[in-house]
């Protein structure tokens with residue numbers, strides 16, 4: 615409280631880009647990660663806002679420098695989640711006035727180049743979807759940790775439909791049991807760790823969990839390679855994807871999925887003199903993302919009360 619006003623504030627540095635190379639003299643293989651880091655601190659520094667007294671401010675320039683120093687100190691390979699935790703720990707423990715730190719990181723998808731089946735020792739190419747992580751750590755050690763995937767573009771040419779929806783004077787869309795389903799999945803999942811001390815020791819691999827979640831999401835979206843799986847709506851597919859992740863990984867408590875419906879519109883062309891130049895036969899489409907459907911949901915594993923409620927309901 616100051617001047618009879620309530621002030622909520624934070625400050626930080628965004629888009630701090632750092633790349634870290636680890637060189638392995640045993641395997642002869644280099645490893646590189648490229649991260650875009652955002653640091654945001656909640657600091658007890660009211661006078662900085664109300665009277666221009668900067669004595670408590672950790673300069674955002676120092677935050678940027680810290681990212682590089684900590685990257686240097688990581689002499690062993692660390693995951694994007696581990697690096698976020700290292701930074702959050704640093705800011706909340708070094709500065710008495712820092713109450714909480716939020717570190718968000720997006721990893722650029724550098725993938726090792728494979729030439730003629732042979733993994734290159736120091737060559738990488740950019741993949742598509744990005745691995746993200748965000749940690750918020752309070753001084754008392756409580757934390758939230760999320761990981762995510764950004765921009766996982768997927769499409770299937772069949773085994774998708776949409777029917778039985780509200781039909782009124784505004785409705786033109788016909789029912790269909792045959793369409794292309796395309797989306798760009800963005801997801802974030804929250805880990806169950808509530809305290810810094812809950813984080814499993816080194817052998818727990820966040821990077822492996824990331825790969826596993828991605829695999830399960832893709833398996834559920836597409837179904838088995840030979841037969842696939844029918845999707846009655848983006849909504850249902852999204853829910854099933856989240857459900858499989860939550861059933862499989864007990865260290866994940868909730869999952870948010872955003873799956874825009876990127877339309878592939880049937881092309882039917884005709885003129886007065888030339889009807890049916892193109893009669894649509896599930897073959898020629900007009901892809902468009904303007905406009906597109908926006909479908910998102912958060913699915914959370916219920917605690918025991920919620921479980922018994924759903925059992926009561928059969």
Ligand SMILES: O=c1[nH]c(=O)c2[nH]c(=O)[nH]c2[nH]1
Nearest residue numbers: 776787846847848849875907
């Ligand atoms: O899977 C879908 N969900 C919708 O809510 C919707 N709305 C729409 O026009 N097409 C679709 N498809």
